Amino acid sequence: MSVNISELTIESVKSLLREYGVVGAGGAGFPTYAKLSDKADTYILNCAECEPLLKLHRQLLEEHTREILSAMRAVMKAIGAERGIVAIKKHYTSTVEAVEAEIGDFPELEIKLMSAVYPSGDELLLIRNMTGRVVAPGALPISVGVIVNNVETVYNVWRALNGAPVTHKYVTVAGEVAEPKTLLAPLGISLSDLVKSAGGATVEDPAYLVGGPMMGTVKSGRDAVTKTTNAVILLPGNHQVILGRRLKSGIMLRRAMSACCQCHSCTDLCSRHAVGYPIEPHMIMRILSNGGHGDRKAVLGSFSCSGCGICETYACPQGLSPRLLIAELKAQAKKMGISAPEGVSTGEPVRDEKLHRVSTSRLCSRLGLKKYDVPAPMSEDVPVCKRVRVPLDRFIGAPAKPCVNVGDDVKVGDAVGCACERALSVNVHASVDGRVSAVTDRFIEIACR
Ligand code: SF4
Numbered sequence: 001m002s003v004n005i006s007e008l009t010i011e012s013v014k015s016l017l018r019e020y021g022v023v024g025a026g027g028a029g030f031p032t033y034a035k036l037s038d039k040a041d042t043y044i045l046n047c048a049e050c051e052p053l054l055k056l057h058r059q060l061l062e063e064h065t066r067e068i069l070s071a072m073r074a075v076m077k078a079i080g081a082e083r084g085i086v087a088i089k090k091h092y093t094s095t096v097e098a099v100e101a102e103i104g105d106f107p108e109l110e111i112k113l114m115s116a117v118y119p120s121g122d123e124l125l126l127i128r129n130m131t132g133r134v135v136a137p138g139a140l141p142i143s144v145g146v147i148v149n150n151v152e153t154v155y156n157v158w159r160a161l162n163g164a165p166v167t168h169k170y171v172t173v174a175g176e177v178a179e180p181k182t183l184l185a186p187l188g189i190s191l192s193d194l195v196k197s198a199g200g201a202t203v204e205d206p207a208y209l210v211g212g213p214m215m216g217t218v219k220s221g222r223d224a225v226t227k228t229t230n231a232v233i234l235l236p237g238n239h240q241v242i243l244g245r246r247l248k249s250g251i252m253l254r255r256a257m258s259a260c261c262q263c264h265s266c267t268d269l270c271s272r273h274a275v276g277y278p279i280e281p282h283m284i285m286r287i288l289s290n291g292g293h294g295d296r297k298a299v300l301g302s303f304s305c306s307g308c309g310i311c312e313t314y315a316c317p318q319g320l321s322p323r324l325l326i327a328e329l330k331a332q333a334k335k336m337g338i339s340a341p342e343g344v345s346t347g348e349p350v351r352d353e354k355l356h357r358v359s360t361s362r363l364c365s366r367l368g369l370k371k372y373d374v375p376a377p378m379s380e381d382v383p384v385c386k387r388v389r390v391p392l393d394r395f396i397g398a399p400a401k402p403c404v405n406v407g408d409d410v411k412v413g414d415a416v417g418c419a420c421e422r423a424l425s426v427n428v429h430a431s432v433d434g435r436v437s438a439v440t441d442r443f444i445e446i447a448c449r
């Protein structure tokens with residue numbers, strides 16, 4: 001690592017991460033610089049990689065162990081954290097071995113192994129599992145002195161500390177493709193072009209599930225790879241996962257009104273309820289089925305939902321989706337200016353909490369995805385395309401402002417979007433060599449050379 005760690009300050013690291021466009025590589029894409037705080041005493045590397053079929057984080061940690069551990073050291077030094085935890089599932093054996101081979105050189109870091117259960121990568125559950133600290137409902141991890149980043153985010157931190165911007169995204173391409181693999185995709189490549197690099201689709205008219213079968217969304221082949229695209233899973237359009245993701249909340253509400261038998265199973269298996277968060281999905285279903293009448297406290301509990309999807313894919317015997325209706329309820333509440341309640345404490349975890357965890361392997365079977373759970377090795381193949389549309393707005397915060405014009409020639413790594421000043425925002429960079437062919441508020445299109 002060429003960076004001089006002893007010279008790094010929290011402000012210099014933040015500035016580099018903003019300049020080189022580092023955001024959470026997955027989830028909503030929160031700018032990483034804004035997470036850094038000198039109030040943290042613990043830094044956790046999240047290698048839970050919970051969603052079935054995803055492989056990229058464990059592969060990347062195995063491939064670039066030393067760089068990633070070095071980046072952890074640099075961040076910890078800058079923020080003054082004393083404890084660094086590499087949190088990893090114990091059945092990722094080759095990755096665990098790779099970390100164990102290097103971690104001796106990093107006395108400030110420790111490795112902690114997790115079971116193969118879903119959703120252990122949920123930040124709040126991970127923090128509780130790794131440190132015993134409980135993040136209060138509505139609060140952020142930093143409130144208990146912890147920062148969590150996933151593997152690719154930390155790898156991008158290492159690159160940024162060495163002067164390299166985020167221009168590509170590791171993406172696992174799986175499901176109905178000829179050669180499942182993990183590819184290093186240029187930002188802005190279309191999903192259909194990316195799939196061609198995995199041998200192409202093996203079914204007619206496939207559905208593109210982006211981000212994983214539990215929390216992902218169905219997109220079109222014309223959509224672009226962003227800084228948060230972890231996986232593209234091709235499935236037949238009539239696969240149960242796709243039908244579930246396409247269901248509209250209005251239809252689900254009508255089904256819930258007639259079919260919810262208040263069996264309590266969604267609450268029994270709710271991952272957040274199990275550890276004491278004030279959420280009871282069966283109560284929310286009851287209230288919604290009664291036209292919105294019921295206990296306000298139960299409605300506010302919806303803010304503790306992580307969207308993990310256990311209630312819909314695993315728990316409900318009637319095929320209902322509390323997750324979908326809770327997401328809708330939260331969105332409506334936010335529109336009305338209602339935010340997550342503060343000052344609420346968590347309750348006691350349920351008795352025999354471990355019995356309420358869901359095995360990832362069983363989950364995969366239940367989702368009808370077992371046949372797609374095959375190796376998807378990291379590939380050296382470079383996805384090819386005629387053009388990319390590099391997104392300016394696909395992260396939390398203010399979109400970057402275009403800083404190139406149509407006709408400009410750009411090279412990989414050139415800034416094409418500048419972080420919005422005095423706002424939560426990051427720079428955006430060209431992912432290919434080429435000529436700018438379109439500029440909008442949402443993307444920069446580059447015709448590849
Ligand atoms: S598991 Fe399904 S049927 Fe049972 S209470 Fe929850 S939503 Fe209703």
Ligand code: SF4
Pocket residue numbers: 266269270271272273279281304305306307308309310311312322323326
């Ligand atoms: S999606 Fe369902 S199981 Fe997951 S936290 Fe929300 S209510 Fe609980």
